[in-house]
Amino acid sequence: PRDLAALGAGLTAARAIVAMLLDRAALPAELSKASRALSEIDPDLPARLDATLAEELPLNRRDGRFVREGHDPALDELRLLQVDSRKVIAQLQARYAAETGCRTLRIKHNAMLGYFVEVPQAVGEDFLKEPWRATFVHRQTMSDAMRFSSVELGGLEAKIASAADRALKLELGIFAALSEAVLDQAEPIKRAAAALAEIDVAAGLAELAAREGWVRPLVDASEAFTIAGGRHPVVEAALKRDGKPFVANETDLSPPGDGAKGGRICLITGPNMAGKSTFLRQNALIAVLAQMGAFVPATSAHIGIVDRLFSRVGAADDLARGRSTFMVEMVETAAILNQAGPRALVILDEIGRGTATFDGLSIAWAAIEHLHEVNRCRGLFATHYHELTALADRLERVSNATVRVTEWKGEVVFLHEVVPGAADRSYGIQVAKLAGLPPAVVERARTILGELEKSEREKPVASLVDDLPLFAVPQRRAAAPPVLPAEDPLRLALDGLDLDEMTPREALEALYRLKGMS
Incomplete structure (x- = not known):
């Protein structure tokens, strides 16, 4: 119902x-x-x-x-009998009393007789005579009273007894008729x-755009990706509830010049908690909103069609399948590098952080080269490996951006503003202090950091940029991939097997045949 x-x-x-x-x-x-x-x-x-x-x-x-x-009048009558049977009996009793002139006439009920009419002995003698004999049927004589039934009272009793069942049957019939009308x-x-x-x-979407000041984006077939005053819609709404403003930011992943093929890859550095992940996600969300036909949270936006959106953010493991957090990260990164094309948008957050420093730096370095030279996609790459920012000087479409912070009386203040440039430090110890690490641990970390930075100045890792063959990727890309024979007998034999219909013995025999062909 x-x-x-x-x-x-x-x-x-x-x-x-x-x-x-x-x-x-x-x-x-x-x-x-x-x-x-x-x-x-x-x-x-x-x-x-x-x-x-x-x-x-x-x-x-x-x-x-x-x-x-x-x-339905019939249903209403059954409900009246079912719910208000006393009122119906009282009405019949009043009518019988008026018709017979016996003010002491009562309609009563017991388990043996059911409903019956009871009158004093003297009046009951008259009920045995005409004209009442045709209406009342004698049922029982008491010492001071006589009891009678009537056809009308018997029918009323039957109706009362079955009223609930008959009312439900009527309602189910009405329900079936309504259902049939709906199905038609x-x-x-x-x-x-x-x-x-x-x-x-x-x-x-229109109400949201009007209320939040969103704008209509320009979506075309170019490789442009320029957003002015971009905002994260969910984070902005949460901050607004607390009475805090959201810091809007600019994004430009468009090709760097006329005739350039492929969009920019922006390397974003800066401390934890500064807003790098929010910046990555907001640009991905704006791209999705623009292509679904919605206005976007920005002051202006020009987005060339994005055919696929790839995201590698957060940390998760899959221990049931034997995958560590780093393994999951690598599997997802592999999917991006193997599938992203020139029209894709890729956001990558902290690639290579789950392993040793030089291992992670090497993987992140190679991934950026591959995105630049092979995938040629638009991308945002957040990292704490400051050494990677040197790639912007060597790779045409790689640019640097950083999230601004400042220090006030030894405390780090996050400004959440993304500007061109590279961060010179990660402020990790300040973030650890904000998280509540014991003061002794924080101070010891500062001492160790000073020693490590001293050794870095003596032999900087960034000098590797001048030594590594950064432009080996295009050469590898130019190499023709191996081509399988047009008709590989082993592949043809495999295609001819119907694995779902084979018995274990047939499968074993087929395996031996295939081994002999290899």
């Missing part, structure tokens, strides 16, 4: 929406199509559902009492539901 009521309310709302849309002189193609779909609904169906179903509905039809009072309109209702969904999405 509740499903039917919800459907009826939805259809009523749909017709109201149609009336609103018809008032508009011109509608976009999607809304015009949705309006036509809503107009196909039978106008009698929602009215019939509303007129039949009660205001308060049970969860299941077997519980009954879901048909509105006044809809199944296809128009499905089209109306789809149309309402389209209208709901359009209206929801």
Whole structure:
């Protein structure tokens, strides 16, 4: 019953929406199509559902009492008998008393006789005579009273006894008729539901854009990716609830010049908690919003079509399958490097941090080279390996950005502003202090950091940039991949096997044959 009521309310709302849309002189193609779909609904169906179903509905039809009072007179009579049988009996008693002139006439009930009429002994003698003999049937004589039944009272008793069952049967019949009427309109209702969904999405996005000051992006077939005043919609909403502003940022991943092939890869450095991950995610979200037809949280946006979005952020393991956190990271990175194309957008957060320093630096270094020379995609690469920022001087489409911070009385202050340039430090010890590490641990970490930085100055890792063959990647890319023979007998034999139909013995024999061919 509740499903039917919800459907009826939805259809009523749909017709109201149609009336609103018809008032508009011109509608976009999607809304015009949705309006036509809503107009196909039978106008009698929602009215019939509303007129039949009660205001308060049970969860299941077997519980009954879901048909509105006044809809079916027979059902109303059965309900009256079921719920207010005393009132019906009292009405019959008053009528019998008035007709016979016996003010002491009573209708009573017991387990043996059921309902019966009881009158004093003297009056009961008259009931044995005409004209009352035809109405009342003698049932029992007491010392001071006589008891009678009547055809009307017997029928009323039977009705009262079966009223609940018959009322539920009537209601289930009404329910079946309503269900049949709904099923007859199944296809128009499905089209109306789809149309309402389209209208709901359009209206929801429009309301959000108007309320939050979003703008209409320019989406075209170029490789552009320029966002001014970009914001993360979820983080911004959370900050707004606390009365705090969100710091908007610029992004430019467009090709660096006329004729350049492939978008920029931006290396973002800066401390933890500064907002690097938020910056990565907000740009991915803006790309998705733009291509789904929504306005975006920015002051302006020009985005060339993104055919695939790849994301490698966060830390997770899959121990049940024998994968550590670093292994999961590498599997996801491998998927990106093997699949991303020139129109892809890639966001990578802290690649290589789950292993030894030089291992991780080497992997991140090689991944950037591959993205630049092979994938040629637009990308945002957040890292704590400051050595990687030197790649911007060697690779045409790699640029550097950093999240600004400042220090005040020994405390780090995050400004959440992304600007061109590279960070000179990660402020990890300050973040550790904010997290609540014991003061002794923090001070010891400062001492060790000073020693390590001293050794770095004596033999900087960044000098490796001048020694490594950074442009070996294009040469490897130019090498032709191995080509398999047009007709490999082993592959043909494998293709001819129907593994689902083979017995274990047949499978073993096939394996020996294949081994002999290898």
